[in-house]
Amino acid sequence: MTDYGQDLLFGAFVTPTAAPVHQAVELAVAAEEAGLDLVTFQDHPYLPRFHDTWTLMSYAAARTSRIRLSGNVLSLPLRQPAVLARSHAALDRLTGGRIEMGLGAGAFWDGIEAMGARRLSAGQSVDALGEAIAVIRAVWDATATGPVAVRGTYYQVDGLKRGPAPAHDMSIWVGAYKPRMLRLIGRAADGVLPSLSYLEDGPSAYAGINEHIDAAARDAGRDPARIRRLLNINGTFSQFGRSFLNGPAEQWAEDLAGLTLEHGVSTFILATDDPTAIAEFAGDVAPAVRALVAAERSA
Amino acid sequence: MGHRLRFGALVTSVAQARRAEELGYDLALVRDQPDGDAWTLLSWIAGHTERIGLATAVDAAGWEPAVLGRAAASLDLLSGGRLAVALTGDHVAEVTDIVRGVLDAGEPGPLRYLGERHRVPRAQRGPLPAHRVPVWLTGNDPEDLRRAGRVADGWMADLSRLGAGELATAYKILEDAAVEAGRDGAEIHRILIVGPGLGPDELLALGADTFLVEADDPAPLTSWERLREGSGPPVCRPSSVRAKRRPGIDYEAIPASLAETAVEPGDLDYARVRSTYLRGGSPGVVLRPRTTAEVVDALAFARAHPGVPFALRSAGHGISGRSTNDGGIVLSLAAMNDIEILDPSRRLVRVGPGARWMDVARALAPHGWALSSGDYGGVGVGGLATAGGIGWLAREHGLTIDHLHAVEMVLADGTVVRASSSPDENPDLFWAVRGAGANFGVVTSFEFEVYEVGDVGFAQLVVAADDPAEVLVKWGRAIEEAPRDVSGQLIMGAPRAGQPMVAQLLAVVDHDDPETIIERLQPIAAVAPLYQQQVLLTPYLSVISNAADGGYHQGAGEPVSRSGLIRHLTPEFALAATELLNSGAVHWFQIRTVGGAVADVPADATAYAHRDANFSVAVMGSSARRVDAAWDRLRPYFDGLYLSFETGPDRVGEAFPPATLERLRALKGRYDPDNLFRDNFNIKAATR
Ligand SMILES: Cc1cc2nc3c(=O)[nH]c(=O)nc-3n(C[C@H](O)[C@H](O)[C@H](O)COP(=O)(O)OP(=O)(O)OC[C@H]3O[C@@H](n4cnc5c(N)ncnc54)[C@H](O)[C@@H]3O)c2cc1C
Numbered sequence: 002m003t004d005y006g007q008d009l010l011f012g013a014f015v016t017p018t019a020a021p022v023h024q025a026v027e028l029a030v031a032a033e034e035a036g037l038d039l040v041t042f043q044d045h046p047y048l049p050r051f052h053d054t055w056t057l058m059s060y061a062a063a064r065t066s067r068i069r070l071s072g073n074v075l076s077l078p079l080r081q082p083a084v085l086a087r088s089h090a091a092l093d094r095l096t097g098g099r100i101e102m103g104l105g106a107g108a109f110w111d112g113i114e115a116m117g118a119r120r121l122s123a124g125q126s127v128d129a130l131g132e133a134i135a136v137i138r139a140v141w142d143a144t145a146t147g148p149v150a151v152r153g154t155y156y157q158v159d160g161l162k163r164g165p166a167p168a169h170d171m172s173i174w175v176g177a178y179k180p181r182m183l184r185l186i187g188r189a190a191d192g193v194l195p196s197l198s199y200l201e202d203g204p205s206a207y208a209g210i211n212e213h214i215d216a217a218a219r220d221a222g223r224d225p226a227r228i229r230r231l232l233n234i235n236g237t238f239s240q241f242g243r244s245f246l247n248g249p250a251e252q253w254a255e256d257l258a259g260l261t262l263e264h265g266v267s268t269f270i271l272a273t274d275d276p277t278a279i280a281e282f283a284g285d286v287a288p289a290v291r292a293l294v295a296a297e298r299s300a
Numbered sequence: 301m302g303h304r305l306r307f308g309a310l311v312t313s314v315a316q317a318r319r320a321e322e323l324g325y326d327l328a329l330v331r332d333q334p335d336g337d338a339w340t341l342l343s344w345i346a347g348h349t350e351r352i353g354l355a356t357a358v359d360a361a362g363w364e365p366a367v368l369g370r371a372a373a374s375l376d377l378l379s380g381g382r383l384a385v386a387l388t389g390d391h392v393a394e395v396t397d398i399v400r401g402v403l404d405a406g407e408p409g410p411l412r413y414l415g416e417r418h419r420v421p422r423a424q425r426g427p428l429p430a431h432r433v434p435v436w437l438t439g440n441d442p443e444d445l446r447r448a449g450r451v452a453d454g455w456m457a458d459l460s461r462l463g464a465g466e467l468a469t470a471y472k473i474l475e476d477a478a479v480e481a482g483r484d485g486a487e488i489h490r491i492l493i494v495g496p497g498l499g500p501d502e503l504l505a506l507g508a509d510t511f512l513v514e515a516d517d518p519a520p521l522t523s524w525e526r527l528r529e530g531s532g533p534p535v536c537r538p539s540s541v542r543a544k545r546r547p548g549i550d551y552e553a554i555p556a557s558l559a560e561t562a563v564e565p566g567d568l569d570y571a572r573v574r575s576t577y578l579r580g581g582s583p584g585v586v587l588r589p590r591t592t593a594e595v596v597d598a599l600a601f602a603r604a605h606p607g608v609p610f611a612l613r614s615a616g617h618g619i620s621g622r623s624t625n626d627g628g629i630v631l632s633l634a635a636m637n638d639i640e641i642l643d644p645s646r647r648l649v650r651v652g653p654g655a656r657w658m659d660v661a662r663a664l665a666p667h668g669w670a671l672s673s674g675d676y677g678g679v680g681v682g683g684l685a686t687a688g689g690i691g692w693l694a695r696e697h698g699l700t701i702d703h704l705h706a707v708e709m710v711l712a713d714g715t716v717v718r719a720s721s722s723p724d725e726n727p728d729l730f731w732a733v734r735g736a737g738a739n740f741g742v743v744t745s746f747e748f749e750v751y752e753v754g755d756v757g758f759a760q761l762v763v764a765a766d767d768p769a770e771v772l773v774k775w776g777r778a779i780e781e782a783p784r785d786v787s788g789q790l791i792m793g794a795p796r797a798g799q800p801m802v803a804q805l806l807a808v809v810d811h812d813d814p815e816t817i818i819e820r821l822q823p824i825a826a827v828a829p830l831y832q833q834q835v836l837l838t839p840y841l842s843v844i845s846n847a848a849d850g851g852y853h854q855g856a857g858e859p860v861s862r863s864g865l866i867r868h869l870t871p872e873f874a875l876a877a878t879e880l881l882n883s884g885a886v887h888w889f890q891i892r893t894v895g896g897a898v899a900d901v902p903a904d905a906t907a908y909a910h911r912d913a914n915f916s917v918a919v920m921g922s923s924a925r926r927v928d929a930a931w932d933r934l935r936p937y938f939d940g941l942y943l944s945f946e947t948g949p950d951r952v953g954e955a956f957p958p959a960t961l962e963r964l965r966a967l968k969g970r971y972d973p974d975n976l977f978r979d980n981f982n983i984k985a986a987t988r
Contacts, residue, residue, distance in 0.1 A: 018850075019373075019374065019377060019426075019427035020427070020848075020849075020850035020851050021849045021850030022377045022378060022430075022850060023378070024849075024850070026378070046364075046366075046367045046370055047423070047424065048424070049370065049373075049402075049405065049424045049425060049426030049427050050426075050427065051427075052370075052374040052377070052378070052427070053367065053370045053371035053373070053374040053375075055339075055340070055343075055371065056339070056343045056371045056374040056375050056378065057374060057378070059339075059340045059343030059344050059347070060343045060344070060346055060347040060375070060378045060379075061347070062344065062347070063314075063343070063344045063345075063346070063347020063348050064347050079364050079367050080364070080367070081362055081363075083362075084337070084362040084363070087336065087337045088337040088339070088340045090336075090337075091333070091336035091337040091340045091341060092337075092340050092344065094336070095314075095340070095341070095344050114421060115410070115420075115421050115422045115423055115424075116364060116366045116367065116420065116423050117364055117365070117366055117398075117418060117419055117420040117421065117423070118364055165336060
C-alpha cells in the first residue's frame with residue numbers, strides 16, 4: 002500500500018487528428034466544460050494524419066480558459082529541449098500557468114528516422130532524455146547567473162540565454178515503463194505517465210513502477226511523494242460490471258480509487274474521443290473517486 | 301502580374317493582433333520574441349482571432365524541418381488558411397524545400413530529400429494545409445536575394461535597414477534570379493516593414509505589395525485603405541501553377557464570381573477536389589459556386605466550352621454519375637449545403653445539393669424527424685434526390701423523391717426555375733427531376749416534406765450461407781411478408797478458399813418497442829444459422845452517421861457496377877445469383893429492399909417508374925467483361941434497373957420503361973437540346 006496522498010487530477014487523452022480539423026480542439030473544450038482538470042494530446046510527428054501537437058496545444062489553449070494542457074507525451078527526438086523549454090514557458094505565461102510538460106524519449110524509431118532525426122537505442126534515449134531535462138531546467142532557471150551550459154553527449158548547449166521561466170512551477174511528466182527510465186524519473190522528473198494498455202501485468206504493474214522511482218528518488222535525496230503518478234486509462238461504460246474499467250460509473254470509481262489507495266496513482270487520463278464518455282468520466286466517475294479516496298484517507 | 305496590396309501590423313501580443321484585426325489589417329506578424337517563442341504566440345493568436353492573416357519569422361535552427369512543415373500545415377488548417385511563414389537561419393533553401401515538400405500533400409509518394417545539411421529519408425507528406433502557405437525569405441545580401449528569387453513566394457525586408465537606393469537594386473537582383481530560375485519575377489511578393497508615418501504615395505513608391513507597420517499599437521489604416529482597391533486580383537497564381545493548366549479551357553474567362561474559389565490542377569486544393577469517392581480524376585478546373593447566381597455563371601462558362609468534358613458534382617458519391625473527368629470542367633456544389641427548416645408545422649425543409657445525408661439527419665434529429673435516403677451518410681443530396689433514394693425506411697416511407705415537394709433549378713440556358721407539381725411551376729420538369737434529374741439541370745435546392753421517426757431497431761446479422769440460393773429465397777420471402785416498418789439489405793461476397801460462405805443481413809425496424817423489434821426480426825434471423833448478431837435500439841441518426849467527417853475523396857480507377865430491379869427472389873434467380881457469386885467476377889453483391897410504400901406511387905407519377913419491384917440488386921467488380929459475362933445470366937429475371945447503381949453505358953432503355961423514356965426524350969429536347977447535362981445516364985433528345 003503506497004498512497005502518496007497526492008491530490009487527484011482527472012484528464013482526457015485526445016487524438017490530435019487533423020481531420021476533422023477542429024475535432025481535437027472541440028474535445029478540449031468539451032473536457033473543460035465537463036469539468037476535467039487536464040486535457041492531453043499524443044505526439045507522433047511522423048504521422049500526417051495528426052496535427053503538430055505543440056501547435057494544436059497552443060491553439061487549444063487559446064480556445065479554453067481553465068483546463069490545464071500537456072503533451073502525452075511529446076517526442077523528444079523530434080523536438081529540441083531548449084525550444085521545448087521556451088515554448089512551454091511562453092505558453093504557460095500566456096495561459097496563466099495552465100501548461101505541463103509531458104515528455105517521451107521516443108517510440109516508433111522508424112518514423113522518427115524517416116523524418117530526419119537520429120535513431121537511438123533504448124539506453125541512449127534514456128541518457129538523451131536525462132540531458133534534455135537538464136537543459137530544460139536550466140533554461141527555466143531564469144534567475145541563475147550565467148548562460149545555459151549543458152555539454153552532453155546528445156545535447157550541447159553553450160551560451161544560451163536563460164529564461165523565460167514558466168508562470169508556475171511546471172512539472173515534467175515522463176512516459177515510462179522500464180527501470181532505467183523510471184530511475185531517471187526518480188532522480189530528475191516530476192511525474193511518471195504510463196498507459197494502462199501497455200502495462201503487461203495490468204494495473205498491478207504500477208507497484209514495480211513505484212519501486213524503481215521511489216528508490217532512485219530517495220538516493221537522490223528527493224521526496225518520492227512529490228513525484229506524481231499518472232496513468233492513461235481506457236475503458237468502456239456499460240450497464241453491468243464486466244471487468245476492470247468496463248462497467249457503470251460506480252464501478253469505474255471503485256477501480257480507480259483502488260489504484261490510488263493501493264499504488265498512489267493520482268492522475269487518471271481517459272483515452273477517448275467521445276464527448277459523452279468525457280462527460281461521464283468528469284461528471285460521474287471523478288467525484289466518486291474523490292469521495293472514495295477522501296473517505297479512506299481520513300479514516 | 302500585380303498583387304493586391306496588403307497591410308499588416310507587427311505584433312507582440314494577442315491584444316495587438318486583435319486590435320489589428322478590428323482595424324481591418326490583413327495581416328499580423330509576430331515579431332521575434334527575445335523572451336518567448338514566436339510560433340507559440342502565433343498559434344495562441346490564431347485561437348484568439350477569426351480573420352486576420354498570420355505570419356511570423358521562424359528560425360529554422362529550432363526545428364526539425366519536416367516537423368516544421370507539419371506544424372505549418374496544422375496552424376494553417378486550425379486558423380482556416382491564414383498562415384504565411386518567413387524562414388530564417390542557415391541552410392534556409394534546404395529548409396524551404398523540406399517544408400514545402402511536407403505541405404505538398406497532393407504529391408505522390410513520401411518526401412525524400414538529401415541536402416547538404418538536412419536529410420529527410422522518407423517523410424510522409426501532409427496534412428494538406430487549408431491553402432498554399434506562402435514561404436517568405438529574408439536577407440538583404442545579394443546571395444540572400446538571389447535565393448529568394450529562386451525559391452521563395454515572398455521576400456521580406458525591414459526598410460529601416462536598407463539604404464534609399466538599395467531597394468531598387470534588391471528588386472532587380474530578386475527578379476533576375478527569378479527569371480533565371482524560370483519564374484515570373486513579378487510573382488514574388490515584396491513584404492516591407494515600414495514606419496507608421498508614410499503617406500499613401502510614399503508607400504506606393506516603395507514598390508512592395510505588403511506593408512507591415514512597426515508601431516507600439518496598430519493605428520487606423522485610414523489613408524492607406526483605399527490603396528487596396530483595384531490593386532490586383534485576390535488570387536494570383538504563380539507560373540508553376542499556371543504551367544499545369546489544361547488545353548481547351550479559357551482560364552482567364554472564368555467568371556469573376558467564381559475565380560476566387562475555382563481550383564486548377566496546380567492549386568493546393570486540387571488534391572481535395574480532383575477525385576470522387578469511387579473515381580480518380582484530373583479535371584482541368586473545378587468551379588465551386590456558393591449561390592444560385594454563381595451556378596448560372598458557371599453554366600455560362602460550361603456552355604462556352606462545348607468540346608470540353610463537363611461534370612456535375614454534389615457530394616461526389618456518384619456511381620452512374622461521373623462527377624469527375626480528365627481535363628474537363630467540374631461544377632462542384634459542395635459549398636451549397638445549407639439545411640433550413642421552412643415550416644415546422646408541415647415539416648417542410650429546404651436542403652442544398654451539397655449537403656450529405658448524415659448532415660441532413662443531424663439537422664432533422666432534434667425535431668424528431670428523418671428522411672430516408674440510402675444506407676450511407678456520406679452520399680450527397682444532389683445525386684441521390686435526383687435519381688430515387690432507396691433507403692433504410694423505403695418500404696415504410698417510399699423513395700426519397702417521393703417526399704420531394706419542390707426544387708429550384710438552373711437550366712442549361714441559365715434560366716432559374718422552380719419546379720413542383722403545381723400547374724404553374726413546371727410540373728413536367730418536376731416529374732423528370734424525380735428519377736432523371738441529372739439530365740435536366742442543376743438542382744440548387746430541394747424542398748422536402750419529412751416525417752417523424754424516433755428510435756429504430758437496427759439489426760446486423762451474419763448468417764451461414766453454405767447454400768446461398770436457399771438464403772436468398774428465404775430472406776426474400778421473409779422480407780416480402782414483413783410489415784412495412786421493416787426495410788433492409790442482404791450482402792454477400794465471392795466465396796473465399798477455406799472460409800465459410802456467409803451473408804450479412806441488415807435491417808431497420810421503425811419501432812421503438814424492443815419486443816416488436818425482436819418479433820419483426822425473428823423471421824429474418826431464421827433464414828439460416830446465425831454466426832453473429834447485434835441489434836441496437838438507436839436513433840435513426842446513428843444508423844446513417846456511418847461516414848467519416850473532414851476528409852476528402854481519394855478514389856482511384858473506374859468502378860464497375862451493375863443494377864437490376866426484381867419482383868421476387870425466385871429459386872431460379874437465386875441459382876443464377878449463386879453462379880454469379882461462384883464465378884468470382886463480383887466482389888460485392890447487395891440486395892436492398894424496395895416495394896411497400898415505393899409501390900404505392902403510380903408508375904407514371906415520376907421518372908423513376910419501376911415501382912413494382914420488391915428488390916434492388918447491385919453488384920460490383922473490377923473487370924466489366926468478367927462482370928457482364930456473369931451478370932448476363934441474371935438479366936432475364938430483372939425488370940428494369942436503378943440507374944444510381946449502374947455504370948454500364950447504353951442501358952438507358954432499362955432504366956426507364958418506353959413510355960417514360962419517350963416523355964423524357966421530349967423534355968430533354970425542350971430543356972437541354974444541346975445536351976449540356978450528359979454525365980449521368982444521358983438521355984438523347986427526341987429529334988423533332
Ligand atoms: C457507398 C455508397 C452507398 C450508396 N448507397 C445508396 C443507397 O443505399 N441508396 C441509394 O438510393 N443510392 C445509394 N448510392 C448511390 C447514390 O445515391 C448515387 O451515387 C448518388 O448519385 C450520389 O450522390 P452525390 O451527390 O454524392 O454524387 P455526385 O457524384 O456528386 O453526383 C452524381 C451525379 O448526380 C448528378 N447530380 C449531382 N448533383 C446534382 C444536382 N444538384 N442536380 C442535378 N444532378 C445532380 C450528376 O449527374 C452527378 O454526376 C450509394 C452510393 C455510394 C457510393
